Amino acid sequence: MTGQAGLSTHVLDTARGCPAAGVEVELVQVEGQQRSVLKTAVTNSDGRTDAPLIERGMLEQGTYELTFHVADYFSTFESAAQPPFLDIVTLRFTVSDTRAHYHIPLLVSPWSYSTYRGS
Template sequence: MVGQTESAPSGLTTHVLDTARGRPAQGVRVELYRVKGDERCRVTEAVTNSDGRTDVPLIERGQLQPGTYELVFHVAPYYAGFEAAPKVPFLDLVTLRFTVSDTSGHYHVPLVMTPWSYSTYRGS
């Protein structure tokens, strides 16, 4: 492939999509933790922009290490002003725990959500 290397250094990015409203979720607080055994160490924190993404990668390319991570999305405050959402939030914090084993590729871990459900996948 032109302009790409076979083993581009990995990084970590995310974005949040609000399928209840049919748009990117702006203003969602996202925390990233590194997990080792029973210990969690916060790596960074960000807030999603108008495109539902963080302004910078959560971990820059070439800095991602193998191991277990958690992304914590603060969804209850985001849906607090949404008329169709329940008055008492069904979802508060959405925590995604995942393992990075191969750092030769980029990790993109999005959250697709409504006030009542969510899904995720590993993108590139």
């Protein structure tokens, strides 16, 4: 499907077993030493942004960073350290196939995180 690539994300709270609502997400395109903020969004009740971070058909090859501001989310977690152990989680990744959709979820707890490339 040529031209159908896009970028989406969601955040899952693995400690509570639910989507993480209210997490600020920032998308940056990285070119050498230059960093350009492309979009800032907040996750909804399903842990997703209301719209894709990059609409289908608009994704370009290059290096990107997704930054998740998780400290505010976990500051209300009773058993988490205060201040929270994790503050900002940044994932740097490269888009090479502009024909494929990239879905980058963050699975996070107050003490750890993981990610993968979905579709």
